[in-house]
Amino acid sequence: MLQMDVAGLKRAVGETSCYELQAALTPLEVRGATVSFCGPVKVSLVVSNTGEGLLARGQVAGNLKLTCDRCLELFQYAFNLPFEETYRPVPGGEAASSGSGKNDAESVTFSGDILDITPEVLNNIILALPMKALCREDCPGLCPHCGRNLKAGQCDCESEKIDPRLSVLKDFFSREKK
Ligand SMILES: [Zn+2]
Ligand SMILES: [Zn+2]
Known part of the structure:
Protein backbone atom coordinates (compact mmCIF):
# COMPACT_ATOMS: atom_id res chain seq x y z
CA MET A 1 0.00 0.00 0.00
CA LEU A 2 1.22 3.47 -0.86
CA GLN A 3 0.37 5.39 2.27
CA MET A 4 1.59 8.57 3.90
CA ASP A 5 1.13 10.09 7.28
CA VAL A 6 -0.48 13.50 6.79
CA ALA A 7 -1.38 14.12 10.45
CA GLY A 8 0.71 17.29 10.66
CA LEU A 9 0.23 18.49 7.12
CA LYS A 10 -3.54 18.37 7.07
CA ARG A 11 -3.68 20.76 10.05
CA ALA A 12 -1.19 23.23 8.57
CA VAL A 13 -2.69 25.30 5.76
CA GLY A 14 -0.05 26.52 3.34
CA GLU A 15 2.47 23.86 4.33
CA THR A 16 4.19 21.54 1.87
CA SER A 17 5.75 18.15 2.55
CA CYS A 18 7.72 15.75 0.39
CA TYR A 19 7.10 12.04 0.46
CA GLU A 20 9.03 9.13 -1.01
CA LEU A 21 6.84 6.06 -1.05
CA GLN A 22 7.58 2.56 -2.17
CA ALA A 23 5.42 -0.56 -2.12
CA ALA A 24 5.09 -3.97 -3.69
CA LEU A 25 1.62 -3.94 -5.21
CA THR A 26 -0.65 -6.84 -6.06
CA PRO A 27 -1.18 -7.67 -9.76
CA LEU A 28 -3.58 -5.57 -11.80
CA GLU A 29 -6.62 -6.82 -13.67
CA VAL A 30 -6.52 -5.11 -17.04
CA ARG A 31 -8.91 -5.94 -19.91
CA GLY A 32 -9.38 -9.45 -18.60
CA ALA A 33 -5.68 -10.12 -18.16
CA THR A 34 -3.57 -10.21 -15.01
CA VAL A 35 -0.58 -7.90 -15.11
CA SER A 36 2.03 -8.17 -12.37
CA PHE A 37 4.69 -5.75 -11.24
CA CYS A 38 8.43 -6.40 -11.36
CA GLY A 39 9.73 -4.94 -8.15
CA PRO A 40 8.20 -2.14 -6.12
CA GLU A 73 6.66 -13.34 -24.79
CA LEU A 74 6.73 -11.68 -21.38
CA PHE A 75 8.82 -8.54 -21.23
CA GLN A 76 9.56 -5.84 -18.70
CA TYR A 77 7.77 -2.56 -19.31
CA ALA A 78 9.08 0.48 -17.45
CA PHE A 79 6.74 3.34 -16.64
CA ASN A 80 7.33 6.78 -15.21
CA LEU A 81 4.16 8.81 -14.99
CA PRO A 82 3.17 12.19 -13.68
CA PHE A 83 0.73 12.09 -10.77
CA GLU A 84 -1.64 14.79 -9.60
CA GLU A 85 -4.58 14.42 -7.28
CA THR A 86 -6.40 16.51 -4.70
CA TYR A 87 -7.47 14.85 -1.46
CA ARG A 88 -10.15 16.45 0.63
CA PRO A 89 -10.29 15.53 4.31
CA VAL A 90 -13.73 14.55 5.58
CA PRO A 91 -14.23 15.60 9.20
CA GLY A 92 -15.06 12.64 11.40
CA GLY A 93 -15.09 10.29 8.48
CA GLU A 94 -18.28 8.54 9.59
CA ALA A 95 -20.38 11.40 8.17
CA ALA A 96 -19.62 10.29 4.63
CA SER A 97 -21.64 7.34 3.37
CA SER A 98 -18.46 5.73 2.08
CA GLY A 99 -15.20 6.30 3.88
CA SER A 100 -13.22 7.23 0.83
CA GLY A 101 -13.94 7.63 -2.82
CA LYS A 102 -14.59 10.12 -5.55
CA ASN A 103 -17.15 12.69 -4.47
CA ASP A 104 -16.64 14.94 -7.44
CA ALA A 105 -14.43 15.07 -10.47
CA GLU A 106 -11.69 17.17 -8.89
CA SER A 107 -10.95 15.55 -5.58
CA VAL A 108 -10.91 12.33 -3.60
CA THR A 109 -12.09 12.36 -0.01
CA PHE A 110 -10.24 10.77 2.86
CA SER A 111 -10.51 10.58 6.63
CA GLY A 112 -7.97 10.05 9.37
CA ASP A 113 -4.27 10.83 9.33
CA ILE A 114 -3.12 8.20 6.87
CA LEU A 115 -3.64 8.95 3.21
CA ASP A 116 -3.70 5.89 0.97
CA ILE A 117 -3.08 6.88 -2.63
CA THR A 118 -2.88 3.30 -3.98
CA PRO A 119 -6.22 3.36 -5.90
CA GLU A 120 -5.36 6.58 -7.75
CA VAL A 121 -1.81 5.41 -8.51
CA LEU A 122 -3.12 2.11 -9.93
CA ASN A 123 -5.70 3.98 -11.97
CA ASN A 124 -2.98 6.18 -13.46
CA ILE A 125 -0.87 3.15 -14.35
CA ILE A 126 -3.82 1.38 -16.03
CA LEU A 127 -4.78 4.49 -18.02
CA ALA A 128 -1.22 4.87 -19.25
CA LEU A 129 -0.82 1.27 -20.42
CA PRO A 130 -0.04 1.05 -24.13
CA MET A 131 -2.94 -0.17 -26.32
CA LYS A 132 -0.46 -2.38 -28.11
CA ALA A 133 2.24 -3.90 -25.91
CA LEU A 134 5.38 -4.70 -27.87
CA CYS A 135 8.56 -6.18 -26.41
CA ARG A 136 10.38 -3.93 -28.83
CA GLU A 137 9.25 -1.50 -31.51
CA ASP A 138 10.27 -3.78 -34.41
CA CYS A 139 9.25 -7.12 -32.90
CA PRO A 140 8.80 -9.45 -35.91
CA GLY A 141 6.27 -11.59 -34.02
CA LEU A 142 5.41 -15.21 -34.78
CA CYS A 143 5.39 -16.95 -38.15
CA PRO A 144 1.72 -17.31 -39.19
CA HIS A 145 2.49 -20.76 -40.64
CA CYS A 146 4.66 -22.59 -38.10
CA GLY A 147 4.29 -20.30 -35.05
CA ARG A 148 8.01 -19.90 -34.57
CA ASN A 149 9.19 -16.76 -32.80
CA LEU A 150 10.89 -14.87 -35.62
CA LYS A 151 12.96 -12.90 -33.10
CA ALA A 152 15.01 -16.09 -32.71
CA GLY A 153 15.62 -16.22 -36.45
CA GLN A 154 13.83 -16.97 -39.71
CA CYS A 155 11.89 -20.21 -40.00
CA ASP A 156 11.89 -22.45 -43.09
CA CYS A 157 8.39 -21.44 -44.25
CA GLU A 158 9.60 -19.22 -47.07
CA SER A 159 11.60 -22.01 -48.69
CA GLU A 160 8.75 -24.52 -48.19
CA LYS A 161 6.61 -22.52 -50.61
CA ILE A 162 9.01 -23.58 -53.33
CA ASP A 163 9.60 -27.01 -51.88
CA PRO A 164 11.83 -28.95 -54.29
CA ARG A 165 9.81 -32.13 -53.63
CA LEU A 166 6.67 -30.43 -54.97
CA SER A 167 8.35 -29.34 -58.17
CA VAL A 168 9.62 -32.87 -58.67
CA LEU A 169 6.05 -34.10 -58.27
CA LYS A 170 4.83 -31.52 -60.77
CA ASP A 171 7.44 -32.69 -63.21
CA PHE A 172 6.34 -36.28 -62.65
CA PHE A 173 2.70 -35.52 -63.47
CA SER A 174 3.54 -33.49 -66.52
CA ARG A 175 5.71 -36.36 -67.74
CA GLU A 176 2.83 -38.84 -67.17
CA LYS A 177 0.57 -36.88 -69.51
CA LYS A 178 2.97 -37.21 -72.39
ZN1 LIG B 1 7.55 -9.37 -29.18
ZN1 LIG C 1 7.33 -20.48 -40.23
Whole structure:
Protein backbone atom coordinates (compact mmCIF):
# COMPACT_ATOMS: atom_id res chain seq x y z
CA MET A 1 0.00 0.00 0.00
CA LEU A 2 1.22 3.47 -0.86
CA GLN A 3 0.37 5.39 2.27
CA MET A 4 1.59 8.57 3.90
CA ASP A 5 1.13 10.09 7.28
CA VAL A 6 -0.48 13.50 6.79
CA ALA A 7 -1.38 14.12 10.45
CA GLY A 8 0.71 17.29 10.66
CA LEU A 9 0.23 18.49 7.12
CA LYS A 10 -3.54 18.37 7.07
CA ARG A 11 -3.68 20.76 10.05
CA ALA A 12 -1.19 23.23 8.57
CA VAL A 13 -2.69 25.30 5.76
CA GLY A 14 -0.05 26.52 3.34
CA GLU A 15 2.47 23.86 4.33
CA THR A 16 4.19 21.54 1.87
CA SER A 17 5.75 18.15 2.55
CA CYS A 18 7.72 15.75 0.39
CA TYR A 19 7.10 12.04 0.46
CA GLU A 20 9.03 9.13 -1.01
CA LEU A 21 6.84 6.06 -1.05
CA GLN A 22 7.58 2.56 -2.17
CA ALA A 23 5.42 -0.56 -2.12
CA ALA A 24 5.09 -3.97 -3.69
CA LEU A 25 1.62 -3.94 -5.21
CA THR A 26 -0.65 -6.84 -6.06
CA PRO A 27 -1.18 -7.67 -9.76
CA LEU A 28 -3.58 -5.57 -11.80
CA GLU A 29 -6.62 -6.82 -13.67
CA VAL A 30 -6.52 -5.11 -17.04
CA ARG A 31 -8.91 -5.94 -19.91
CA GLY A 32 -9.38 -9.45 -18.60
CA ALA A 33 -5.68 -10.12 -18.16
CA THR A 34 -3.57 -10.21 -15.01
CA VAL A 35 -0.58 -7.90 -15.11
CA SER A 36 2.03 -8.17 -12.37
CA PHE A 37 4.69 -5.75 -11.24
CA CYS A 38 8.43 -6.40 -11.36
CA GLY A 39 9.73 -4.94 -8.15
CA PRO A 40 8.20 -2.14 -6.12
CA VAL A 41 6.28 0.88 -7.36
CA LYS A 42 8.01 4.10 -6.32
CA VAL A 43 6.21 7.37 -5.83
CA SER A 44 7.81 10.71 -5.10
CA LEU A 45 5.34 13.41 -4.17
CA VAL A 46 5.18 17.00 -3.10
CA VAL A 47 2.01 17.47 -1.08
CA SER A 48 0.66 20.93 -0.31
CA ASN A 49 -2.14 21.87 2.02
CA THR A 50 -4.07 24.38 -0.09
CA GLY A 51 -6.74 25.00 2.53
CA GLU A 52 -9.26 23.19 0.29
CA GLY A 53 -7.42 19.94 0.59
CA LEU A 54 -4.09 18.23 0.00
CA LEU A 55 -2.72 18.66 -3.49
CA ALA A 56 -0.37 15.78 -4.28
CA ARG A 57 1.91 16.09 -7.29
CA GLY A 58 4.81 13.98 -8.40
CA GLN A 59 5.96 10.94 -10.31
CA VAL A 60 5.05 7.26 -10.23
CA ALA A 61 7.67 4.82 -11.49
CA GLY A 62 8.03 1.07 -11.71
CA ASN A 63 8.06 -1.95 -13.98
CA LEU A 64 5.31 -4.22 -15.22
CA LYS A 65 5.44 -7.65 -16.78
CA LEU A 66 3.55 -7.38 -20.04
CA THR A 67 2.92 -9.94 -22.77
CA CYS A 68 4.04 -8.84 -26.22
CA ASP A 69 1.04 -8.64 -28.57
CA ARG A 70 3.12 -9.95 -31.47
CA CYS A 71 5.42 -12.68 -30.11
CA LEU A 72 3.48 -13.45 -26.89
CA GLU A 73 6.66 -13.34 -24.79
CA LEU A 74 6.73 -11.68 -21.38
CA PHE A 75 8.82 -8.54 -21.23
CA GLN A 76 9.56 -5.84 -18.70
CA TYR A 77 7.77 -2.56 -19.31
CA ALA A 78 9.08 0.48 -17.45
CA PHE A 79 6.74 3.34 -16.64
CA ASN A 80 7.33 6.78 -15.21
CA LEU A 81 4.16 8.81 -14.99
CA PRO A 82 3.17 12.19 -13.68
CA PHE A 83 0.73 12.09 -10.77
CA GLU A 84 -1.64 14.79 -9.60
CA GLU A 85 -4.58 14.42 -7.28
CA THR A 86 -6.40 16.51 -4.70
CA TYR A 87 -7.47 14.85 -1.46
CA ARG A 88 -10.15 16.45 0.63
CA PRO A 89 -10.29 15.53 4.31
CA VAL A 90 -13.73 14.55 5.58
CA PRO A 91 -14.23 15.60 9.20
CA GLY A 92 -15.06 12.64 11.40
CA GLY A 93 -15.09 10.29 8.48
CA GLU A 94 -18.28 8.54 9.59
CA ALA A 95 -20.38 11.40 8.17
CA ALA A 96 -19.62 10.29 4.63
CA SER A 97 -21.64 7.34 3.37
CA SER A 98 -18.46 5.73 2.08
CA GLY A 99 -15.20 6.30 3.88
CA SER A 100 -13.22 7.23 0.83
CA GLY A 101 -13.94 7.63 -2.82
CA LYS A 102 -14.59 10.12 -5.55
CA ASN A 103 -17.15 12.69 -4.47
CA ASP A 104 -16.64 14.94 -7.44
CA ALA A 105 -14.43 15.07 -10.47
CA GLU A 106 -11.69 17.17 -8.89
CA SER A 107 -10.95 15.55 -5.58
CA VAL A 108 -10.91 12.33 -3.60
CA THR A 109 -12.09 12.36 -0.01
CA PHE A 110 -10.24 10.77 2.86
CA SER A 111 -10.51 10.58 6.63
CA GLY A 112 -7.97 10.05 9.37
CA ASP A 113 -4.27 10.83 9.33
CA ILE A 114 -3.12 8.20 6.87
CA LEU A 115 -3.64 8.95 3.21
CA ASP A 116 -3.70 5.89 0.97
CA ILE A 117 -3.08 6.88 -2.63
CA THR A 118 -2.88 3.30 -3.98
CA PRO A 119 -6.22 3.36 -5.90
CA GLU A 120 -5.36 6.58 -7.75
CA VAL A 121 -1.81 5.41 -8.51
CA LEU A 122 -3.12 2.11 -9.93
CA ASN A 123 -5.70 3.98 -11.97
CA ASN A 124 -2.98 6.18 -13.46
CA ILE A 125 -0.87 3.15 -14.35
CA ILE A 126 -3.82 1.38 -16.03
CA LEU A 127 -4.78 4.49 -18.02
CA ALA A 128 -1.22 4.87 -19.25
CA LEU A 129 -0.82 1.27 -20.42
CA PRO A 130 -0.04 1.05 -24.13
CA MET A 131 -2.94 -0.17 -26.32
CA LYS A 132 -0.46 -2.38 -28.11
CA ALA A 133 2.24 -3.90 -25.91
CA LEU A 134 5.38 -4.70 -27.87
CA CYS A 135 8.56 -6.18 -26.41
CA ARG A 136 10.38 -3.93 -28.83
CA GLU A 137 9.25 -1.50 -31.51
CA ASP A 138 10.27 -3.78 -34.41
CA CYS A 139 9.25 -7.12 -32.90
CA PRO A 140 8.80 -9.45 -35.91
CA GLY A 141 6.27 -11.59 -34.02
CA LEU A 142 5.41 -15.21 -34.78
CA CYS A 143 5.39 -16.95 -38.15
CA PRO A 144 1.72 -17.31 -39.19
CA HIS A 145 2.49 -20.76 -40.64
CA CYS A 146 4.66 -22.59 -38.10
CA GLY A 147 4.29 -20.30 -35.05
CA ARG A 148 8.01 -19.90 -34.57
CA ASN A 149 9.19 -16.76 -32.80
CA LEU A 150 10.89 -14.87 -35.62
CA LYS A 151 12.96 -12.90 -33.10
CA ALA A 152 15.01 -16.09 -32.71
CA GLY A 153 15.62 -16.22 -36.45
CA GLN A 154 13.83 -16.97 -39.71
CA CYS A 155 11.89 -20.21 -40.00
CA ASP A 156 11.89 -22.45 -43.09
CA CYS A 157 8.39 -21.44 -44.25
CA GLU A 158 9.60 -19.22 -47.07
CA SER A 159 11.60 -22.01 -48.69
CA GLU A 160 8.75 -24.52 -48.19
CA LYS A 161 6.61 -22.52 -50.61
CA ILE A 162 9.01 -23.58 -53.33
CA ASP A 163 9.60 -27.01 -51.88
CA PRO A 164 11.83 -28.95 -54.29
CA ARG A 165 9.81 -32.13 -53.63
CA LEU A 166 6.67 -30.43 -54.97
CA SER A 167 8.35 -29.34 -58.17
CA VAL A 168 9.62 -32.87 -58.67
CA LEU A 169 6.05 -34.10 -58.27
CA LYS A 170 4.83 -31.52 -60.77
CA ASP A 171 7.44 -32.69 -63.21
CA PHE A 172 6.34 -36.28 -62.65
CA PHE A 173 2.70 -35.52 -63.47
CA SER A 174 3.54 -33.49 -66.52
CA ARG A 175 5.71 -36.36 -67.74
CA GLU A 176 2.83 -38.84 -67.17
CA LYS A 177 0.57 -36.88 -69.51
CA LYS A 178 2.97 -37.21 -72.39
ZN1 LIG B 1 7.55 -9.37 -29.18
ZN1 LIG C 1 7.33 -20.48 -40.23
